[in-house]
Amino acid sequence: MNERLTKVKTDSTQFWKSRTKKQKGSIIGTVLGVILIASVLTYILTRTTMVPLFTELSIKEVGEISEVLTAQGTTYEIGPGGTNILVPEGEVDTLKVSLAAQGYPESGEINNSFFTTNAGFGMTDNEFEVIRLAATQTELENLIKTIDGIKNANVMISLPKKGVFVNDMSQEASAAITLDTEPGHQFSSEQIATLYNLVSKSIPNLSTDNIVITNQYSEYFDLESASTGSGSTDTVQGQMEVKKTIERDLQRQVQQMLGTLMGQDKVVVSVTTDIDFKKENRQENLVQPVDEENMAGIEISAQRITETYTGSNPDAAIGTPQGGQATDNYLDAGTGTGDGDYERIEETINHDVSRITKEIQESPYKIRDIGIQVVVEPPVRDDATSLSDGVRSDIEQILATIVRTSIDKEAAGDLTEQQIGEKIVVSVQPFYGNDATSIDDNTPVIPWWIWVIGGILVVVIILLVVSLLFTKKRKAEAENLEAIEEQRELFVDDINEEKETESTVRRKQLEKMAKEKPEDFAKLLRSWITED
Numbered sequence: 001m002n003e004r005l006t007k008v009k010t011d012s013t014q015f016w017k018s019r020t021k022k023q024k025g026s027i028i029g030t031v032l033g034v035i036l037i038a039s040v041l042t043y044i045l046t047r048t049t050m051v052p053l054f055t056e057l058s059i060k061e062v063g064e065i066s067e068v069l070t071a072q073g074t075t076y077e078i079g080p081g082g083t084n085i086l087v088p089e090g091e092v093d094t095l096k097v098s099l100a101a102q103g104y105p106e107s108g109e110i111n112n113s114f115f116t117t118n119a120g121f122g123m124t125d126n127e128f129e130v131i132r133l134a135a136t137q138t139e140l141e142n143l144i145k146t147i148d149g150i151k152n153a154n155v156m157i158s159l160p161k162k163g164v165f166v167n168d169m170s171q172e173a174s175a176a177i178t179l180d181t182e183p184g185h186q187f188s189s190e191q192i193a194t195l196y197n198l199v200s201k202s203i204p205n206l207s208t209d210n211i212v213i214t215n216q217y218s219e220y221f222d223l224e225s226a227s228t229g230s231g232s233t234d235t236v237q238g239q240m241e242v243k244k245t246i247e248r249d250l251q252r253q254v255q256q257m258l259g260t261l262m263g264q265d266k267v268v269v270s271v272t273t274d275i276d277f278k279k280e281n282r283q284e285n286l287v288q289p290v291d292e293e294n295m296a297g298i299e300i301s302a303q304r305i306t307e308t309y310t311g312s313n314p315d316a317a318i319g320t321p322q323g324g325q326a327t328d329n330y331l332d333a334g335t336g337t338g339d340g341d342y343e344r345i346e347e348t349i350n351h352d353v354s355r356i357t358k359e360i361q362e363s364p365y366k367i368r369d370i371g372i373q374v375v376v377e378p379p380v381r382d383d384a385t386s387l388s389d390g391v392r393s394d395i396e397q398i399l400a401t402i403v404r405t406s407i408d409k410e411a412a413g414d415l416t417e418q419q420i421g422e423k424i425v426v427s428v429q430p431f432y433g434n435d436a437t438s439i440d441d442n443t444p445v446i447p448w449w450i451w452v453i454g455g456i457l458v459v460v461i462i463l464l465v466v467s468l469l470f471t472k473k474r475k476a477e478a479e480n481l482e483a484i485e486e487q488r489e490l491f492v493d494d495i496n497e498e499k500e501t502e503s504t505v506r507r508k509q510l511e512k513m514a515k516e517k518p519e520d521f522a523k524l525l526r527s528w529i530t531e532d
Helices: 002-017 021-046 059-072 089-101 113-117 125-144 166-170 189-202 223-228 236-262 389-406 417-422 448-489 502-516 518-531
Strands: 050-054 085-088 150-158 174-181 211-215 267-276 281-288 298-310 341-352 354-361 366-376 424-428
Touching (some): 021 448, 050 059, 050 089, 085 089, 125 189, 189 211, 189 223, 236 267, 236 366, 236 389, 366 389, 389 417, 389 424, 502 518
Parallel strands (some): 174 211
Antiparallel strands (some): 050 085, 150 174, 267 366, 298 341
16 A cells, blocks of 8 residues: 555656646646635535524513524524624524514513403402503503604603592603614704604693603703704703704814824814804995095086187286186186186086995804814824824814814904914824724734635545545455455365375375475386386
8 A cells, every 4th residue: 555655646746747837837726726716605605694583672582582593493693782683594584483473572561452452350450550551651652663763762651649639639740751763863843842742642631841851862852942943042052052063063074084084093083162152133334435446436417617718918818816816717707808818617526425235134153263182093003203294284284274264254353374273283192092992903814715725625635535545445445355256266175174085095195205205206106107
């Protein structure tokens, strides 16, 4: 067997050495291509697509359903948050039917159907009131969840106890509601008013003043704010909402821009604003010239009078004006006897100016000041100088543009570059708060396809070894069979089993003579031959 393995190895080595480089490259490329295709096909054909079976379950329900699936031997996964269960895509419908037959998912809620399925005698008044209150809360929760933007709702109702006397009924009911809203959904004032009306009309003696509605972020939905309009600046709460909205929008804008440049987890942005909520209504009556450069208006009418006289008496051309002073250009038209020249020009022009009436209503708020604080993590975490000055200058220029375009020009005036720079802070610091969840980027990660190819090669090597061992075993068995057949063909009956006769005794004697005395045995044969 070792000789055969050596021969195979020698033949393989000679075959490989006899190939050219191009042939060797073709062989290696073919082998790698086959392995790659086999790995891709194996991955595609063997992967399992997991899809949600149930979503938005409680932790208790997820645990119960997981135990049932484990008992059935079904493969499943728990989704992010522990509220979703994922199963293979081809088993979704079957598992839904099977689990529904077993009563899963079991919400544990009591609704109005309880009274139709469990109606009977033996229930006390206290038990009935407890069940009725639980059913009312469940039905109200289902009613609230039909509103767009609400995923789930929890309702707690407090009803006054019925007293013996009429005066004991002066207490009013109250309700506390917690909503699980969809991320980013903004409720309109009509939706908030609808929520209050639904709850108020569903419970007897429940006024909207005794209803408290909040979401999962502890943000209250105030009916008064909804009635006065969303974003109203007439109240302090409305002004704070407007201020918060402006700061949030600016922060998101800066975060998105710098996050795209540096990475979302490399930038932290904080925005503070100073808002002027002073309202002003004024009327302006302006009178101004049309031609401001020459301070002239529009000519609406003009009159020009021109008089001339020519005479032969030069002394008559000199007269005395009404003021009693003689002038060269004033002629006495009454004499008429002298010679001279006379000319009078008179112009009357009527101008009109622009009359502007403005009724101005100022905006409900103005941004008087903005402060933007940005903390950036450098590319090399512990080296603040790894962030180039050019990148830092670009960040400051971006923030300066946002500040310049956001601040009200009338409230702040013309800002210089130094004043804008004082409103911007860019700090380069490592983020130590991410140490618990961060992963070292320098840690080498082996690609998954290398593991796949390595696994395939290991399997191929194992198959080759098993094949060689199996071939070796079969050859050994074949050789043993051949030896057995040869032994059968050359089988001679045992002499000891022969019967002792005169001929056998003589033959044994001759054999013994041939072994011990071959010369005498040869002479005996010659004598027998000569006698014949």
